[in-house]
Amino acid sequence: MVIAGSDCPPDSLRGQPRPGPAPDVWDWSDSRGSRVACVAVEIPGRGCGQLRRRGTRSVRGRCGPQDSGRMRSSLTPVGPPVSRDRVITSFPKWYTPDACLQLKEHFDRQVSTACQRRDTGTVGLQLSKVVVVGDLYVGKTSLIHRFCKNMFDRDYKATIGVDFEIERFEVAGVPYSLQIWDTAGQEKFKCIASAYYRGAQVIVSAFDLTDIQTLEHTRQWLKDALRENEAGSCLIFLVGTKKDLLSGAACEQAEAEAVQLAREMQAEYWSVSAKTGENVKAFFSRVAALAFERSVLQDLDRRNSARLQVGDGDLIRAYRRGWWVGQQARDQESTSTNPGPCISLTQHPNVLL
Numbered sequence: 001m002v003i004a005g006s007d008c009p010p011d012s013l014r015g016q017p018r019p020g021p022a023p024d025v026w027d028w029s030d031s032r033g034s035r036v037a038c039v040a041v042e043i044p045g046r047g048c049g050q051l052r053r054r055g056t057r058s059v060r061g062r063c064g065p066q067d068s069g070r071m072r073s074s075l076t077p078v079g080p081p082v083s084r085d086r087v088i089t090s091f092p093k094w095y096t097p098d099a100c101l102q103l104k105e106h107f108d109r110q111v112s113t114a115c116q117r118r119d120t121g122t123v124g125l126q127l128s129k130v131v132v133v134g135d136l137y138v139g140k141t142s143l144i145h146r147f148c149k150n151m152f153d154r155d156y157k158a159t160i161g162v163d164f165e166i167e168r169f170e171v172a173g174v175p176y177s178l179q180i181w182d183t184a185g186q187e188k189f190k191c192i193a194s195a196y197y198r199g200a201q202v203i204v205s206a207f208d209l210t211d212i213q214t215l216e217h218t219r220q221w222l223k224d225a226l227r228e229n230e231a232g233s234c235l236i237f238l239v240g241t242k243k244d245l246l247s248g249a250a251c252e253q254a255e256a257e258a259v260q261l262a263r264e265m266q267a268e269y270w271s272v273s274a275k276t277g278e279n280v281k282a283f284f285s286r287v288a289a290l291a292f293e294r295s296v297l298q299d300l301d302r303r304n305s306a307r308l309q310v311g312d313g314d315l316i317r318a319y320r321r322g323w324w325v326g327q328q329a330r331d332q333e334s335t336s337t338n339p340g341p342c343i344s345l346t347q348h349p350n351v352l353l
């Protein structure tokens with residue numbers, strides 16, 4: 001897949017008639033000759049525009065380093081209902097209990113309740129970013145293409161820079177989307193690809209099960225991707241590819257080493273084959289469910305600890321050391337930097353607990 005910054009709709013053309021088969025359709029072509037069609041919708045003040053799928057399961061795109069921040073903030077999924085195989089009703093299981101992010105088989109109670117009440121905040125509107133990293137030729141593009149397009153190409157075409165797909169799910173009745181970034185494994189493109197690591201909710205560090213050296217390199221790939229993100233903010237997956245090429249014993253040996261490394265990395269381990277499709281859908285469903293659950297919990301946390309609107313509009317602000325009532329606090333803020341006395345929440349008549 002070829003990525004070039006100039007392929008993105010240039011800013012100067014925003015709001016003007018676009019080239020292509022329809023006025024608002026961008027048609028990009030990749031080196032394999034497959035066309036990438038996206039509908040660009042102008043959103044005032046929101047940069048590059050919105051990409052909407054058109055008769056395909058997923059939305060695809062590509063861009064250069066200058067677009068990294070813009071794409072992250074401006075893309076929101078719209079389109080027809082989610083296809084049935086992207087509907088997740090029960091929590092997808094891990095690949096092995098020896099290296100998994102969590103063992104429970106159900107959604108967190110708080111999350112289930114929030115979903116039932118349709119109280120998941122902005123989670124349904126967000127795109128969760130998944131970044132796939134790893135050596136060249138390990139099969140990152142193939143894995144993503146098998147999941148998003150249900151296709152497998154035997155011919156190798158190096159990724160140049162980055163590429164992304166957007167996959168829409170419905171998790172516990174709530175719409176949820178993953179923006180899956182395919183990055184180049186070749187050293188010479190690393191500086192372009194690493195510009196896209198930031199803001200990842202999920203990092204997938206991929207290696208080739210038939211080439212143990214690529215497993216060793218996953219440490220460095222992960223380190224580079226984590227460096228661009230806040231500590232503890234990413235879910236990490238270690239994925240062994242090309243499972244179809246290994247016989248039972250050899251596969252077990254490679255998996256045992258990978259599981260050990262996954263535990264060190266605090267990652268969840270999966271073995272997959274893009275060629276046969278083995279475990280590919282299960283893997284991405286697991287990624288979607290875990291990322292969704294974390295997003296909902298974070299959203300609930302944020303809302304709980306943010307300003308609470310009470311009574312006649314007074315604000316109560318939560319501080320580490322206690323609670324402090326709005327108007328009084330604002331008065332104090334305007335006259336001094338001293339936060340003044342803390343008033344217990346339960347003591348204040350306007351507080352609804």
Ligand SMILES: Nc1nc2c(ncn2[C@@H]2O[C@H](COP(=O)(O)OP(=O)(O)OP(=O)(O)O)[C@@H](O)[C@H]2O)c(=O)[nH]1
Pocket residue numbers: 134135136137138139140141142143153154155156157158159160183184185186241242243244245272273274275276
């Ligand atoms: N047998 C088999 N071959 C695979 C599998 N996955 C990928 N391949 C082959 O491995 C080669 C490399 O696959 P890619 O998906 O292009 O590798 P990549 O990691 O994206 O490579 P870069 O873009 O250079 O980083 C291709 O020839 C694929 O056909 C698999 O599951 N089984």
